[in-house]
Amino acid sequence: MDTDLLKTFLEVSRTRHFGRAAEALYLTQSAVSFRIRQLENQLGVSLFTRHRNNIRLTTAGERLLPYAESLMSTWQAAKKEVAHTTRHNEFSIGASASLWECMLSGWLARLYHQHDGMQFExxxxxxxxxxxQLHERQLDLLITTEAPKMDEFASQLLGSFSLALYCSSPETSKVGLNYLRLEWGPDFQQHESGLLAHDDVPMLTTSSAKIAQRLLPELKGCTWLPVQWAKERTNLYTVTDSPVLSRPLYAIWLQNSDKQNAIKEILRMSVLS
Incomplete structure (x- = not known):
């Protein structure tokens, strides 16, 4: 299907005049008539009734109209999306909500200062x-606490950060506190086993550190938070009888990514500074 034919059909149906449609499309009136005849020949129906200056859609034209509008809208969206993905200064970074909230948002701000003209997602x-998404090339870089398990991925250990168990009251032990599970990856679950009874479940499960922090006093709860992030906030206290745990942080990308140079440049900026 030639989209120019649909575009011409929509303009004639809007103006109900071949001359005004030609002016809007920067075409001659004969070119507009020719395109409409082409479309009618492809469909095997007449789309307009023509009686001097009185141009109306036929029943077939009325039925084609919503499809033509939908097809043109889809085509415009497709062109925009394709153009969007071919811009070499765009770079997509994926991570969990807790990582973005606790350490990556500041890193992203520093990236904007260092890489003028880059557009990040x-x-x-x-x-x-x-x-x-990374495997399907919909994502350029993944920041996560777990090492990659697929051979087609390359990775870089960015460092590690500390997690401690926090609550909303000072000098509190974990006995009697409700556990709020902040997701730090499947392999972190082994560290949570000591906080729950065999048949117990967390009162809250979330991927957002801000949500977990907000609900600590209301739920009389405790949750694992990054030590550095928690120090910058008020009314957060470490649970007295809990350890401090270390978590690694990895950058992961496709080995054959076409943005290798951009990845190397971006990872020069320390995430954990």
Whole structure:
């Protein structure tokens, strides 16, 4: 289907005049008539009734109209999306909500200062979804707490950060506190086992550190938060009888990514500074 034919059909149906349609499309009136005849020949129906200056859509034309509008809208969206993905100064980074909130938002701000002209997309999703997007080339870089498990991925250890168990009251032990699960990856679950009874469940499960922090006093809860992030906030206190845990942080990307140079430049900026 030639989209120019649909565009011409829509303009004639809007103006109900071949001459005005020709002016709007910067065409001659004969070119507009020719395009409409081409479209009618392809469809095997007449689309307009022509009686001097009285031009009306036929029943077939009326039925084609919503499809033509939808097809042109889809075509415009497709052109915009394709052009969007071919801009070499765009770069998409994916991570969990907790990582963006606790350490990556500041890193992204520093990236903007260092890489003038770059356009970043900060994508929030579960790790499994982000790995799939990375594999399908819908994502350029993944920041996560777990090492890659696929050979086609390259990775760089960015460092590590500390997690401690926090609550909203000072000098509180974990006995009697409700556990709020802030997701730090599947392999972190082994560290949570000591906080829950065999048949117990967390009162809250979330991927947002801000939500977990907000609900600590209301739920009389405790949750694992990054130590450095928690120090910058008020009314957060470490649970007295809990350890401090270390978590690694990895950058992961496709080995054959066409943005290797941009990845190397971006990773020069320390995430954990």
């Amino acid at each position: 900060a994508r929030i999703a579960q790790r499994q979804s982000l790995v799939k």
